[in-house]
Amino acid sequence: MAPSRQMRIQHKVHEIDAALRLNGEYHLYRDEDSFAVLEGVRRMHQLSQLTVIEPPGRFGGEYVLRLVREPTGDDPQIEQ
Numbered sequence: 001m002a003p004s005r006q007m008r009i010q011h012k013v014h015e016i017d018a019a020l021r022l023n024g025e026y027h028l029y030r031d032e033d034s035f036a037v038l039e040g041v042r043r044m045h046q047l048s049q050l051t052v053i054e055p056p057g058r059f060g061g062e063y064v065l066r067l068v069r070e071p072t073g074d075d076p077q078i079e080q
Contacts, residue, residue: 008033009036009040016041016065017045021069024068025066027064029062030062030063041065048068049067049068050066
């Protein structure tokens with residue numbers, strides 16, 4: 001039995017959340033579920049520095065989601 005639409009959306013939201021936390025950026029293709037997925041990601045990151053760049057036009061393209069991570073003291077790339 002195929003998963004329900006709601007389960008697919010929840011799975012995609014968690015997949016994007018993990019990718020954002022790891023890489024800081026995710027490209028989401030605009031399809032019939034993308035608006036619901038995008039809203040789920042926005043709810044998860046309400047207080048964070050999430051930016052969403054919407055594709056031009058009404059159809060096709062992809063959203064670019066970027067999560068600005070707060071620097072931590074143990075990050076070797078940050079000079080102190």
